[in-house]
Amino acid sequence: GENVEQHPSTLSVQEGDSAVIKCTYSDSASNYFPWYKQELGKRPQLIIDIRSNVGEKKDQRIAVTLNKTAKHFSLHITETQPEDSAVYFCAGGSSNTGKLIFGQGTTLQVKP
């Protein structure tokens, strides 16, 4: 069945350090991989996404990489700031089914 595994479940870094979150997916038909940030008590918000025909995408301090052969993708946050503290979710989506399957989430804590 469709499954997205996300690691680590919690991540604590010092302000200014980099943070990396990794996800693997099982559905070979997945062709879209968004990342969402959810602050405590708030709704998930898209921060970056990547399609299966692209290997890497960057947006300021955030980057995402995709390895289709290995079926894994990663989120990289550089120069972390306290306001980056939140829960981050990866997801895999397929145009065939139209649905997103989310990972379990990573709680990122950036210590000042």
Added chain:
Amino acid sequence: DTGVSQNPRHKITKRGQNVTFRCDPISEHNRLYWYRQTLGQGPEFLTYFQNEAQLEKSRLLSDRFSAERPKGSFSTLEIQRTEQGDSAMYLCASSPGTSITDTQYFGPGTRLTVL
């Protein structure tokens, strides 16, 4: 506020009762999704609509759950004979186009507590 809205924001009910939630998507968004999120987990896909057509439904979804989007605008999610395991945050999201690659904008959610 032109974002996705959901009502009610909180619902407390007794086991065995029926509940209905409403989602109003961003105006003219074609797709509308329903998810369920429990504490410490990611959103779990339930179903989605493209305009008024329900195109996909999770196999995990009990037949106690039903959703409608009769005019292709707002949607309702009904849970019949609620169980304590139904307690969760129910999230709605909408997207402008007809592709999985269109950004999904989430609503604030309806928190259901089944006593």
